[in-house]
Amino acid sequence: MNSESIAEKVRNQAMVAREAARRLRSASTVEKNSALLAMATALERSSDDILAANQKDVVAVRAKGLSAALVDRLALDQKRLFAAAEGLREVAALPDPVGAMVSMGRRPNGLEVGKVRVPLGVIGIIYEARPNVTVDAAGLCLKAGNAVILRGGSEALHSNMAIVAAMSEALRSTALPEQAIQLIDNTDRASVQALMRQSGLVDVLIPRGGRGLISTVMENATVPVIQTGEGNCHIFVDKSADLNQARSIIINAKCQRPGVCNALETLLVHREIAEDLLPSVAQDLQAKEVTLKGCSKSQAIVPSLEEATFADWGTEYLDLILAIKVVDSLDEAIGHIEEYGTGHSEAILTNDYTNARRFLEMVDAAAVYVNTSTRFTDGQQFGLGAEIGISTQKLHARGPMGLEELTSTKFIIYGNGQIRE
């Protein structure tokens, strides 16, 4: 297909999704929950087909010699698939965000002005080779009353087609339109380009993936985008910190799951406690096979550190690597984070009241922590229920996004003949 007919096809899907979204506006919570439960059952019943399709994708990816990490993200087994289905049941159990009255009040002229939570409409999700995202995103979007257009990575195409076929089949048995969940089955770049430019039909795009994907979308989209992503996260150990606690938090933030966006990437240490803290922390981290890179001051304290270069301060390793810098003051730490941070998750470890408050106020990030691990930036951990991603922008949603972030609001106004003077 040439890019024009791809764009045409995507546009048609967007129009069909918009029509489905119109029906979803008046879907009741019971209707949406029944659909989610039917989708979960359908995924389990179709597990043979889905796992066979997934096997096809995995074989093709292996034949291309792509990385083991990619294969791991792509591969499904019955346990993973059933976990995704169970996830839909959990979403069904969450409170419905739609219809909540955010505010309501009576104006001096008697008008009653309310602000009510409504679905966004049509949500486009652009993501990479993770078939579980297909299930999660469809479930969350549906629960919030939205139609969804899914554009997954080419490596997962067969898996995604089988998953969406099962979910669509399930929707046919419910009161909701099966067109509420749509997969773009063309994995040419032109289909992403087309999706990004459906303003008027698609209400929001959520790209989930690496820096390249996100910046392509930011650069080219005419549809509003919620930026998710990169976490170059810091922990600053202030001079008043409890050093034993600091050691355990640093190990946790770096090692518990190094490949995710809320993992620690650079450790900042106040010079007055650097000599007490760094040797033992370095030992702990090295025992867990973390490669350590340090500024000259930290190298002077722990000679086994590699030299950190300028580039290290700006790198999200997503790996067992940690950069370490000794700083002279709280303000130097805040300045470093301002310069190199990505506005994701930042922590101070301190027992100083004033410093804790200043760090919370001055650090401009989605999540700012005192005396705990950056790894908690997560919808479940924050009590939002399932999460569709972590926003690192400041509009609409910041930090973990749950069901509420998949809604908009509208003003409704009850009058009895008022006119404006």
Add this chain to the structure above:
Amino acid sequence: MNSESIAEKVRNQAMVAREAARRLRSASTVEKNSALLAMATALERSSDDILAANQKDVVAVRAKGLSAALVDRLALDQKRLFAAAEGLREVAALPDPVGAMVSMGRRPNGLEVGKVRVPLGVIGIIYEARPNVTVDAAGLCLKAGNAVILRGGSEALHSNMAIVAAMSEALRSTALPEQAIQLIDNTDRASVQALMRQSGLVDVLIPRGGRGLISTVMENATVPVIQTGEGNCHIFVDKSADLNQARSIIINAKCQRPGVCNALETLLVHREIAEDLLPSVAQDLQAKEVTLKGCSKSQAIVPSLEEATFADWGTEYLDLILAIKVVDSLDEAIGHIEEYGTGHSEAILTNDYTNARRFLEMVDAAAVYVNTSTRFTDGQQFGLGAEIGISTQKLHARGPMGLEELTSTKFIIYGNGQIRE
């Protein structure tokens, strides 16, 4: 200047604004209010300079033969300027949105997770030849703790320079950085282009103006945009409506201020009451010099109507013109609004409970009204205080945007050594 050096200059202003925004993060309400009051006084004290600069702009615009409406939007006199200054004092009197705790709770592991309102950072405002916007936007952005970069229309350049000079002068006498308010004094298109692409430095763009401006920004910006704008607003008169009330609401919505975005543009009338309503409404409207255009059914009832063409349904007249259509049902009215509306302000006039509820639920717009005039879509009227614009998009803010909509949130987390299992 060539476009490269223009872009360079805009980038420098954005960097300076970012630095100012950093200081504003910790500005207290008292500091911000003092600055607003100082700015108001400075505008009054500098009124001779400002009015002289404005006169220069007005003379130039008149010499170019531009429209009287544009001259009216551009021209300042002492009364208008003092009203703008008074507006700053009103903003100082509004509650500070920053620092409000949106939510706070304790998680099972003892973490205290709160969501707190914080400034957005740097806001870019792109607007046309209205010097009062320079004052209003600067005041609202500052109160919400943001630095602002103003890019007004070329016709108002001298006025804007004089106004910003006075406000900056005032800031120098306060605790806040004068760089918090910046004017782009280059009116080449390249400066707008450059401003739209400062992602990483500018947090949000708010374009205020006509369709051309808004769509250029949507098309080209890499910075997140809040779309404001167009209102192709409808009133649907259901068969159970109180017809006397309907007449007064229709006249108000069309005539009270026809040039604004919440004015009525198309009237939809249920066929069962069309013969009772249309002749008298037409007479009222024609007495106020409104040109009426109608579908064939409405022409059959009121022969003096001009013929409405297909294009009329999609036109925001912003003038004393009204399109009229007779519809067979509530659902036909909702369908018409779905097809031609711009998601701004829509009203039903009815005494039918079920129809009122259905209209409120199914019409997808920023403000949906029962039995009152669309003219109320306004920050002051809704009780938000002053307004920076009316969002017609669904992300972040929808409808009138007040101070709260000029903020973001961040999660703050208090721990005592928690790590993630």
